[in-house]
Amino acid sequence: MSDPVLAAKDIRKSYGHGASRFDALKGVSLEIAPGESIAIVGKSGSGKSTLMHLLALLDNPDSGALLVEGTDAKQLKDAAVNRLRNEDFGFVFQQFFLTPNATVLENVILPLKIAGVSPKERKERGMAALEQLELADKAKNKAINLSGGQKQRVVIARALVNNPKVIFADEPTGNLDTATGKLVEDILFDLNRENGITLVIVTHDVELAERCDRQLFLRDGVEAPAL
Numbered sequence: 760m761s762d763p764v765l766a767a768k769d770i771r772k773s774y775g776h777g778a779s780r781f782d783a784l785k786g787v788s789l790e791i792a793p794g795e796s797i798a799i800v801g802k803s804g805s806g807k808s809t810l811m812h813l814l815a816l817l818d819n820p821d822s823g824a825l826l827v828e829g830t831d832a833k834q835l836k837d838a839a840v841n842r843l844r845n846e847d848f849g850f851v852f853q854q855f856f857l858t859p860n861a862t863v864l865e866n867v868i869l870p871l872k873i874a875g876v877s878p879k880e881r882k883e884r885g886m887a888a889l890e891q892l893e894l895a896d897k898a899k900n901k902a903i904n905l906s907g908g909q910k911q912r913v914v915i916a917r918a919l920v921n922n923p924k925v926i927f928a929d930e931p932t933g934n935l936d937t938a939t940g941k942l943v944e945d946i947l948f949d950l951n952r953e954n955g956i957t958l959v960i961v962t963h964d965v966e967l968a969e970r971c972d973r974q975l976f977l978r979d980g981v982e983a984p985a986l
């Protein structure tokens with residue numbers, strides 16, 4: 760058995776101090792196997808996004824440990840954490856986070872630019888990712904001029920451009936109509952099946968959660984047996 764791609768051991772996270780302190784995660788443990796798809800499910804405020812941010816090393820827990828392929832994240836140097844976030848992890852958020860006045864291609868190749876890939880290779884890999892998402896004809900359009908579904912496909916192309924091991928998706932269909940949301944879901948699950956990309960999906964959508972191999976239910980910052 761290979762190491763879990765990600766593991767959390769009794770992680771806790773609070774926001775604020777004193778009377779305004781809020782315990783968002785109160786001791787959560789989980790292991791995510793390579794190639795697995797897992798849904799983190801719970802009501803608004805249950806700690807889903809906090810857990811995802813910690814798993815993606817976007818934030819540090821107050822206590823507990825995060826392991827990436829068996830290595831404690833605390834032992835990784837900043838450069839190694841940055842490389843993981845940029846090259847091994849892809850991100851798909853509800854709010855898209857595209858640069859509106861940059862072109863679709865420029866948005867997609869941003870992680871490659873950060874990784875120091877040459878302009879020629881950036882363009883080739885960016886266009887390949889756009890072709891995979893059937894958006895090659897939109898490469899020169901400004902991101903702002905796309906529909907919601909097209910924007911989310913651009914976000915997925917950007918998440919893919921570094922051949923990530925894990926895609927983290929936080930309410931990926933939250934801003935899309937049902938039909939467009941289903942298309943975006945299909946793309947994510949195709950990538951999981953065909954490219955073996957591990958999926959960590961935060962959602963309160965029960966149907967989306969049921970499409971994943973496994974569900975982790977959160978209630979008030981702790982794992983619940985079910986909702």
Ligand SMILES: Nc1ncnc2c1ncn2[C@@H]1O[C@H](COP(=O)(O)OP(=O)(O)O)[C@@H](O)[C@H]1O
Nearest residue numbers: 774775781783802803804805806807808809810
């Ligand atoms: N940066 C922050 N500062 C203060 N409170 C926060 C912050 N981020 C999240 N919280 C609080 O922590 C709780 C869990 O938030 P979050 O993980 O975003 O939940 P979910 O994604 O399940 O809606 C919420 O009550 C939220 O208000």
Ligand SMILES: [Mg+2]
Nearest residue numbers: 807808809929
């Ligand atoms: Mg959230």
